Amino acid sequence: MNNPKVLIVDDEPDIRELLEITLGRMRLNTLAVDSVSSAKSALAEDTYNLCLTDMNLPDGNGIDLVKHISQHYSDMPVAMITAYGSMDTAIEALKAGAFDFVSKPIDLQRLRELINNALQLVTPIADTTINKQTQLLGQSAVMIQLGKQIIKLARSQAPVYISGESGTGKEMVARLIHEQGPRADQPFIPVNCGAIPSELMESEFFGHKKGSFTGATNDKEGLFQSADGGTLFLDEVADLPAPMQVKLLRAIQEKAIRPVGSQQELKTNTRILSATHKDLAEMVANGQFRQDLFYRINVIELNVPPLRERQEDILLLANFFLRQLAESCQTPPPHLTPEAEKALLAYNFPGNVRELENILERAFTLCEADEISASDLKLNVDSATPATSITPDSDQQSVTTESPIPLDGSQSLEDYLAELERKAIVQALEESRWNKTAAAKKLGITFRALRYRLKKLGLD
Structure with missing residues (x-):
């Protein structure tokens, strides 16, 4: 197989020579030209794997x-060679379709990384009907278009800002951009920016040195270092406090970080993807988010549509989720009655795909026989639905949301209810000598529902 061929476009003889020597040592064939017209002629006459201009x-x-x-x-x-400090030019190039950029004076290690990433690119075969992740399952026009955009963005190193409502699948979009790009075999590190305490944020992102603050008993690697060579996904980026926004901006611009307590900067090779359900542009206008950081992370914006805008995907998603649930319990998947299908199609889904999945998970545990009716979906009575559906026999203590809940802050409501559910199921199993059919009858739920709950609670 012939070595990859790279077209070099630069009017400075010294730069052309440096690039040819460096790429030659990488066993790459090169052709160096000094103008746009020469580059266009070369492209018309031969095939190249990469262009540096x-x-x-x-x-x-x-x-x-x-x-x-x-x-x-x-x-x-195609990668752009930019003057030192000209970040605006680099962003303009990325928006125009450049794969990446490298600044003068050229850092040869950074150049080699760029070239290796670029040469790993292969055109993926797009399956726009069923994507790799369930949240992107769809055959609607907007989802087909989204699939095409993901493929295009996967071939770039530009920062992408993923916008969309909660529950639309923004993290799954980020994962697909990563998995279909040249960094696919490197780490994908997701981080919820709103879940990190502000006083620990710098250490979490950039790491720290031993003894840099009270409790720093060892050196710690930060998220940027963990994602080196791969992708760092900043979920809910709008929740970053102002001081951290400044430090993140520098890390993105300089492609370098400084761990807390260190005097030395560390180079990073990390692609940044970010997302939030909030209106980031409005937050910039209101002074709640730095405009310069928004400008850096929003080189390309990708919007994930809400479920209500792709109604033709609802039943496709619903049946997919039901098959998944059934496989996890090793039971045949139930089918939706015509009335249930109509109810789903008429529902607005304010929580989007995540809400649909939760609705079907609940209906799967409650339905009788092998079908889910409209009443099983409980679309209009969510606020009145008990947090737990277990109904013990009359000889058992009733578990309802009306019982006093002695929470002391050490346990969340969700964990508390899961523990109540676990105790009720274990009690029913013990009283029925671990006969699951009898236990399900005692609890007033279907055998399928019991199997599902046993698996969910780790009791199977």
Whole structure:
């Protein structure tokens, strides 16, 4: 197999020579030209695996060449060589379709990483009817378009801001961008920015040195280091406090971090994807989020549509979730009655795909026989539905949400209810000598529902 071939476009002889020597040592074939017109001629005459182009050329602009390549040679990645500190130019190149950028003076290690990432790119085969993740299951026009956008963005290293309502599957979109790109075999590190205490945030993101603060008994690697070579997904990025926004901005711009207590910066090779359900542009306008950080993470925006805007996907998703639930319990999947299907199609799903999954999980445990009726879905009585559906026999103590709940802050309501459910199930099993059929009857639930709950609670 022939070695990959790289087209170098730069009007400075010293830069061309440096690039040719560096790429030659990487066993890459090169052709170096000094203008946009020469580059276009070379592209028309031969096939290349990568193009490296300078920004300022004698007969044109490197951005124009990026656009030309994106339009006529879309399978070939192109990287921009920018002047030192010209982040605005780099962002403009990424928006035009550049794979990545490297700044002058050229850091050869950074250049090698860029080239290796670019040469790993292969055009993935898109399955726009059923994507890898259930949250992206769909055959609607908006989901087919989203699948195409994911494939395109996977071939870039540009920061992507994923917008959309809660429950639409923004993290799954981020995972697909990562998995279909050149960093697929490297770590994908998701972090909920709203779940980290503000006083620990810098240490969590950048790591710390032993003794840098009280409790720092060992060196700790931060999230940027954990994601090095891969992707760092900043979920709910709108929840970052102002001081952390400043530090994150520097880390993104300089591609380097400084652990707490360290005097030395560490280079990072991390792609940044971010998301939030909030209106980040409005927060910028209100002074709640830094405009310069928004500008850096929002190089490309990708919107994930709410479920109500892709109604034709609802039943496809519903049946997929039911098959998953049935497989987890090793039982045949129940089917939705026509009335249940109509109820789902008429529902607004304010919680989107996540809500649909939760509705079906509940209906799966409550339904009789092998069908789910509209009443099993309980779409209009959520606020009146008990938090636990176990109904013990009359000789057992009743478990209802009206019972006093002695919470002291050490246990969440969800954990408390799970513990009540566990105790009721174990008691029923013990009283029936672990006969599951008898235990299900004693609890007033179906055998399928009991099997599901046993698996969920780790009692199977």
